[in-house]
Amino acid sequence: MIEQHVVQASTYAADIDNLIMLVAVLGGFWFFAAQGMFFWLLYRFRERPGHKAQYVTGDEKELKQWVSIPHMLIILCDVAIIVGAVMVWMNVKQTLPEPDRTIRVVAQQWAWTFVQPGPDGELDTEDDITTTDELHVEVGQVYHYQLESTDVLHDFSVPVFRLKQDAVPGRRIVGWFEPIVTGEHDIQCAEMCGIGHGAMAARIFIETPEQHAQWMRSRGDAVAAAD
């Protein structure tokens, strides 16, 4: 449904898509059942000469079943959806796997700044690599991101990861992702942030270890040259 147009580029993208599928199947069943019944009744009981409507109060026991049985079945479907939703949520948002790398994502009106640790693997040291509107990550690595905003609300959205998280000024929000396929994709700001909101785009480059190492070297040279 979604994956044909937006690839599943993180470990949890497929989980989210499957949950969406579960809701589509259960909700779709009730939707078509209700619409089918609705249109059948409209046809079956259309006004015809010589036919008078029946007097039905709806308090009759055998008729009430038509509402009370679906009522029970919907509770069952709801439970299935809640369990699915909570399981996916726990994995994506509530638990943090041990990170291989930690990066910082800083949102501002209207640009993205990404800070990566340099060769020492530590943030907030001299060899940090800072990029604007470009995020380079390595496939197969678990990333933690520290999301910050310097002004208003923004939202760090990477559709191919199925990742969205608001950036709130005054807070550092930590989340995670693990890319599983290489490629170049959109990063969006998905929270209204002023007149430049429509132009607050960035790109994510998911690279093989070799590509990523090469990129790190080229950036490291740039950092060294600037010193």
Next chain:
Amino acid sequence: MAAQKQNFFMKYLWSTDHKIIGMQYLFTGMAMALIGGYFAYAFRMQLAFPGAEIPLVGVVSPGEYNAFVTNHGTIMIFWVAMPVLIAAFGNYLIPLMVGCDDMVFPRLNRLSYQIFLISAIIIIASFFVPGGGFGGAWTAYPPLSADSAYNLTPLGSSMWVIAVALEFVAFLMGGINFITTAMNSRAPGMKMFDVPIVVWFIVIASILFMASVGPLIAGAIMLLFDQQIGTGYFDPRTGGDPILYQHLFWFFGHPEVYVVLLPAMGIVAEIITVFARKKLFAYKIVLYTAIATGVLSFFVWAHHQFIAGIDPRMANIFTVTTVLISIPIAEMCFVYIATLYGGSIKFSVPMLWALAFLAEFLIGGVTGIFLGASGADVYFHDTYFVLAHFHYTFFPIAIISVFAALTFWYPKMFGRLMNETWGKIHFWITVLCFNGIFLPLFVLGMWGQHRRIYNYEHFPELATQDMQNLRIFATTCLVIMLSAQVIFLLNFFLSLFRGKKAGKNPWRASTLEWTVPSPPPHGNFETLPVVYRGPYEYSHPDCEDDFWPQDAPPAEDPS
């Protein structure tokens, strides 16, 4: 001449008659709907033809685009759905349907409309001040909304807050009237379960509104202080918290959905019973599901904030409550569908609208489950999927059910019938185009298109020709749909003079408003009615006719 002029003024502009106040709300709401529709036209055209010179608008700048989007939402909810569904029909119908001569507090009622009118003028005026109208989305999240250095609309954003706060004041006054009138002024004999469902639902909606709006009025005042006198309630630099505002907003914002949904559902109940000639299936279940929905609606608000930076554990609780609210709502829909069973269904224009409400609202209901399930919302949040979902709830609520109500009660309001053929043409164009607009937007949302973007050129994965074609298709449907409203307006105004005389009860309905002349005189009833039975006694075996008016005395007992 002077005396006549004063009469006109006193009768139509300074009236305390609930019917006139209802119409004031109705016509103001319809005028605001035209403005909201114009905004939709402006930003949809920009999306379909980015940067083009749009007829009747001109070139849309990013700032104007944001202002159009923001105020389209604000106006359609606060100045169209609420005034028309609750204030206009609540005012017009409650005294007539419960069998009394006017609202309990008529002058409070008049003040309610006057404050509402002022709020409408302020929101329109905000477009003409330096900096232009507010563009920070209808939710007005701070810090963007709180600081003009961020939003660049120093006056527009404050006028927006003031207008919204005044509108709430107006509806508090209206709500007091609706609840008190329905509770205290019912005709003798009208027991709790003899009250027409639409009256019940407007009362429940008013209670929900009054119970939820307090935090938001507080939030609005705090926001206004942040904007104008430099307090820092929502500013992290001074120890404030932007997310506090989101809680205040959505604590009101989600019950608000049911505040407008319930009157719409009530209208549909009145119409399907009349045109199916059927008693409403399980009246008490309908009522209890509405109360259950109302109570639950106070415990779901944070599903708007799953990814807003709240504690992630909180999302689990709100997923449970949100998904559970599907139970009473689904049950209500089932009961309505069951009402059709065994009926003799006549597809007149009001009935077409009422049935379309059910069919379309089901789409809105089912797609809501994707968003209530936290794990799925991570992807769908702030995409066009959300937008399409809530338009499949709000369009049936604010537009389809309003057309149902207007075409149904028009003969009562104005004493004449609207043209049926033109009514059907208008119905089919509007409903087909509505689906043509929003079904593609579900697809765009699934493909990752996020909201409130004036031009997708900066996002290579969203700037494809496939997606642009869908945008153009949706916009085309919108333009056709908006044009088709001319048919309705002509039908509405020409029928005032040319329509067939309606008489008291053109639809052969059994509730009390159909027992008085059309239009009803000041004071409504010549002698106040006495009620003997429930509102939906259609095709009763003991009654010769296929409807049994609520005030018809029972036949003499033959024994």
